[in-house]
Amino acid sequence: MADDAHAQTTLRLTDEEAGRIEADALVVAATKTDGTVALADGHGLPEEAATHLNEALGALGAEAGAEETVRLTGVPGVAAPLVVVVGMPKAGPATRVERLRRAAGVAARALAGRSSAVFALGQSGVDEASAVAEGAALGAYTFREHHGVGKVESAKAGLGEAVVTGVGADEAEDATASALAVIDAVRYARDLVNSPPNQLYPETFAGSVETRAAGLPVEVEVWDAERLEQEGCGGILGVGQGSGRPPRLVTLRYTPEGASRHLALVGKGITFDSGGLCIKPGAAMITMKMDMAGAAACAAGVLAIAQLGLPVQVTAYLCLAENMTGDLAQRPGDIVTMRGGRTVEIINTDAEGRLVMADGLALATEQQPDAIVDVATLTGACIIALGERTMGVMGNDDELRDTVTRLGNEVGDTAWSLPMPEEIRPTLDTPVADLKHTGERSAGAMVAATFLQEFVGKKGEGEDAADIPWTHIDIAGPAFNEKAPWGYHPKGGTGAAVRTLVALAREYSA
Structure with a gap:
């Protein structure tokens, strides 16, 4: 198994100008208004870059669809060698924050295997930048823990680093820490759900939670089958009695x-x-x-x-x-007696x-x-x-x-x-x-x-x-x-x- 099987996208929130940041790629958003596709407002790019990109989108017939990406190279005024333009439709019930989140996820998936990317989707302020960070990190998520010799070398890792613009220096550290706490939690839940049932069963699930909680102010208590019987938890026991792997109740x-x-x-x-x-x-x-x-x-x-x-x-x-x-x-x-009688x-x-x-x-x-x-x-x-x-x-x-x-x-x-x-x-x-x-x-x-x-x-x-x-x-x-x-x-x-x-x-x- 590769050493980076557990590696996931890292984050950096910044107020730097997107076009000047050196990275493998720059991500911007496009929207469609009255039949015309153009960059979303707030991208922060120099005029020559924006003009070049808008003309290219028109020439390529871009539609700014929800899962659409357009790749362009050699964009003037941009330090990154590759620019990815991701569609961000205005229509539909999703809020602007959720549209930013989804667009960032689409772009991150398109950049699998890249070391770094700058995200300038028109976001401003902590809430919108945090949404872009969430979308980028969660869109880049991979589960490669069980890749064997036939796949471990060929499967792409997720995007290495997402640099998200639109957050001032005074807010960046706290905003990054807050976003990462939620992102890491979603990643952990995904890892648990993706784990194969021959390796994740009641006992090992409980063990994973105990390991994960170490160092946090969370007390973990595990009841095994014997304790469940003593405590009158007939529902959990009844469901688990047909398995050779006994049930557990974990309290956090x-x-x-x-x-x-x-x-x-x-x-x-x-x-x-x-x-x-x-x-x-x-x-x-x-x-x-x-x-x-x-x-x-x-x-x-x-x-x-x-x-x-x-x-x-x-x-x-x-x-x-x-x-x-x-x-x-x-x-x-069968009739079972539940907790409480x-x-x-x-x-x-x-x-x-x-x-x-x-x-x-x-x-x-x-x-x-x-x-x-x-x-x-x-x-x-x-x-x-x-x-x-x-x-x-x-x-x-x-x-x-x-x-x-x-x-x-x-x-x-x-x-x-x-x-x-x-x-x-x-x-x-x-x-x-x-x-x-x-x-x-x-x-x-x-x-x-x-x-x-x-x-x-x-x-x-x-x-x-x-x-x-x-x-x-x-x-x-x-x-x-x-x-x-x-x-x-x-x-x-x-x-x-x-x-x-x-x-x-x-x-x-x-």
Whole structure:
């Protein structure tokens, strides 16, 4: 394996003039207005360079499309030998910040194997420059840890360094550190999701988190199968009992001084999902190493929050199990006792995620936090409803649900709120247990969320008790990209919801 298998793009934010910086390439953006394609405003290039580039774009018939790049050499007034012009359409629902992020990602992918590039997409100020930095670093992401002798020499590394203009010297250091904390968290979540299931399973997932948290003000506690049984976590145990690799529950605690609010996170961590005895078709298993993306997002989110030093208490519960078909595998018709004592009749062993999450939500409730957010690749129904790029957001508190949806869209984790109609709950009734874990076939994403809500308790006691605000984020679609890379999203794990969790922590700490 090459020594640089883990190497990722480094960042430098600066207020230097883009055209004067020596690098392998300079990246600028083009937009289309009234049928004319030209450089986006704010590029900062000398007039002779801008004129040359605009004339070239016209002669080449550029359209400034979302994934379009044009390469030009010998541009006057530019120190870099290569100029890459990336399309940045003005149309569409994406904000300007997100358009900058995506354009930077497209350009970074086009510059794979290059040592350095300067990004001058017209960004100004910390927020826009940070978005460009995110897009460049995440677009350049590669996962080459398992490349063998047949590929290790031929596969290109990502872009080596991204130099982003538009940030003053006084702000550059803090802005770079803040951007890198979030970028590194997304990269870590992607690495976990991309890892093969023969190497990433509950025990090794827990070990990875312990290693990653070393040196940060985060306490990590791991419960093995014996402890899970002692603690009455029948959901996690039931799902994991068909595997030779026992389940784990990992708790991360970040408790900074001065924190006045407490946020709890719960992540689904099915390290491989065969469907259990209700086995999936073979083709449907190919991507099931990604069924732990919710736990990956929660782990990475907490570590980023701690690295940033945000003054908000965060506790995360990673519910880790492998859903297999071994001799002791859970059966339809089984009844399991969850954390807190509620009993659940098993209907379909391929609806396992909500079972492990129920234990995590019950544990989170016991801590009486100000809010609970769970993240899970929970239902194919959410993909049917919202497609492959949009998170579904549901919950018992309109304000929290709408805040999570808003923040997701602001940071680039496209999100949409879904309802939880009251008529769904009766479909979970069963005569043999407190409830069953599946309901009517239609509205599957809302059915799963309604089941989860049953394990979110109240804060306070007696007449003053009120439901703990809770939001569920279904990332079944955007957590894993099976198709061609786009924007700053590679093929494979995307790190969905990490940035949303960090943004929520920022808002809670404000």
